[in-house]
Amino acid sequence: MEFLADERSTYYQETHGRGMDAAAKRQVRMAWTHQLIPSIDAWVSRKHGQVNFYLTQLLSGHGCFRSYLHRFGHADSAECSWCGHYVEEDAEHAIFSCAWFAAQRQRLEEALGGAVVKQSLVPCMLLSPENWEATSCFAATIMRELRAVEHQTRVQLV
Numbered sequence: 117m118e119f120l121a122d123e124r125s126t127y128y129q130e131t132h133g134r135g136m137d138a139a140a141k142r143q144v145r146m147a148w149t150h151q152l153i154p155s156i157d158a159w160v161s162r163k164h165g166q167v168n169f170y171l172t173q174l175l176s177g178h179g180c181f182r183s184y185l186h187r188f189g190h191a192d193s194a195e196c197s198w199c200g201h202y203v204e205e206d207a208e209h210a211i212f213s214c215a216w217f218a219a220q221r222q223r224l225e226e227a228l229g230g231a232v233v234k235q236s237l238v239p240c241m242l243l244s245p246e247n248w249e250a251t252s253c254f255a256a257t258i259m260r261e262l263r264a265v266e267h268q269t270r271v272q273l274v
């Protein structure tokens with residue numbers, strides 16, 4: 117019986133504890149990256165495009181997004197500091213809907229010649245070096261701004 121209880125508690129930890137948590141988080145992250153990069157072949161065989169620090173953050177969803185910071189206790193909430201109540205700030209929000217980046221998003225849309233939507237952003241980047249560069253600049257702007265806010269908030273907390 118004791119053995120069974122042990123088994124069960126190990127099972128519980130694996131499915132509900134930290135182990136599962138990490139796996140679940142990995143899945144969420146993979147799902148996000150997969151939504152952005154539906155065709156890995158096209159991504160891998162591209163002839164242009166360096167993936168820098170900022171693009172990595174945007175594509176992985178790991179960066180100064182408040183939902184990400186909050187998960188690790190580095191922000192007091194997951195809410196977008198611009199949009200406020202009940203709007204979670206993650207990579208998707210920052211790229212596609214946050215009002216804070218409306219002007220930058222519009223510039224990017226002008227450069228890409230179309231709306232910035234989840235399904236077409238990366239395919240669009242893959243079309244030309246110019247598209248890639250425009251998106252990379254957009255990513256850098258967003259991530260620098262979010263980083264600055266994160267830094268400010270941290271200084272205030274201390």
Ligand SMILES: [Zn+2]
Pocket residue numbers: 196197198199200203205209213214215216
């Ligand atoms: Zn927002």
